[in-house]
Amino acid sequence: MAWDFRTDPEFQGKLDWMDAFVRDEVEPLDYLEPDQAVMYAPLDERLRTIVEPLKQRVREQGLWASHLGPELGGQGFGQVKLALINEILGRTAWGPIVFGCQAPDTGNAEILAMFGTDEQRANYLQPLLDGELFSAFSMTEPHAGADPRLLRTRAVRDGADWVIDGEKYFTSNAGGAAFLIVTAVTNPDADPYRRMSMFLVPTDAPGIEILRDAGTMGDPPGQGLHPHIRYAGVRVGPDALLGEPGAGFGIAQARLAGGRLHHAMRTVGLCRKAFDMMCERALSRETYGGGVLAGKQLVQAAIADSYLQIEQLRLLVMHTAWLMDTQGPLAARAHISAAKIAMERTALDVVRRALHLHGALGVSNETPLARMWQLAPALGIMDGPTEVHQVLLAREVLKRYQPADGDWPTEFLPTKTAAAHARYRSDYPA
Secondary structure (H helix, E strand, O other): OOOOOOOOHHHHHHHHHHHHHHHHHHHHHHHHOOOHHHHOOOOOHHHHHHHHHHHHHHHHOOOOOOOOOHHHOOOOOOHHHHHHHHHHHOOOOOHHHHOOOOOOHHHHHHHHHHHOOHHHHHHHHHHHHOOOOOEEEEOOEOOOEOOOOOOOOEEEEEOOEEEEEEEEOOOOOHHHOOEEEEEEEOOOOOOHHHOEEEEEEEOOOOOEEEEEOOOOOOOOOOOOOOOEEEEEEEEEOHHHEEOOOOOHHHHHHHHHHHHHHHHHHHHHHHHHHHHHHHHHHHHHOEOOOOOEHHHOHHHHHHHHHHHHHHHHHHHHHHHHHHHHHHHOOOOOHHHHHHHHHHHHHHHHHHHHHHHHHOOHHHHOOOOOHHHHHHHHHHHHOOOOOHHHHHHHHHHHHHOOOOOOOOOOOOOOHHHHHHHHHHHHOOOOOO
8 A cells, every 4th residue: 555645754844844934934024025026026135135045044955946856956856745845835925936936937947947958048047046037928818818729929030030029918927027938829820739939038129018017806907917018020039949849839738737736736825824814713703692703603614614625625736746746747637627626716715715704804905815815716717717627627537438338328227237137147026
């Protein structure tokens, strides 16, 4: 038997250190500077003097950029250990930055490592890993989302160069990025999944225009981290092409498998934080006639349901991580989609219950719950909408089955009963 839910003592020691470090040193940063536009940009000197020593302590513990292999400065932990790490980081917005594993830079670093040339790695990957700069992934378009079959942004050869024209929407963190990974159609006549290529484009390249900044729910109009960008005759050299021409879809898929699971891992941590707040509130808030909320059966039901959903999500995430470690991303495809679906549903349910239990305080801007509630629906959009993953999951599951032989289902009782009598030559009446 190989079933085992224990963590080896050495790594558990790392997790214990991390839990205390995040609680005591990193989570306070969320209240000191909650603006994500500041987090995902080069830090000013005031913040650098606070954050850089924290990053150094993470490096000393061997936990910096833990998603990467040793050859790139990480530890090669594998997905199971990453799940345990990200569960802790899900409690805090600053955590991924302090630990060198913030999105979208994690996925961008992974595809640079897998598909980049030596020159591209030196110019972009190493500074990214050192935390000296940030990046952005520019794929979504206003009319098509991220459907590769409908992308219009084009990259056309002009001599040795490529010239990029088109518009992209929701290019997260582009405002603070040093470079963009841009998806563009290079062969419109090819198979839909071989039409696009990826390019490394410095953000100061002539022809890049930010049309407007878009935010998420709760951000004022015209402010946010997800701008609408126009590429108007942006010229890049042949060394800007990432991978082979037409390989953009495959590169994107290589980027997304781990990223989807990392989001699910951190969602466990987010839900646990909301759940902790719910339980504390239930035990603290007095009600008319004596007693506290925790004594009410409907509140007890909300707590029980939330506990079940969090544990179910966590076990699904851990099993998916184990499959990726032992059998690879392809074998884990169904589980990755399942985790992606479950994380949004769990977050919506748990955060809603916690928010509701806090009453007016829950919908105010004086607890983290309102921001969690605004984030929860995005979990069903980022890295592919829930409906797409439902289709993918159903297709993967149905591959394991065959249609029934004949007109009746396999479990049709008259057929089963006749077969049982024939097998055992029973004298019982049919």
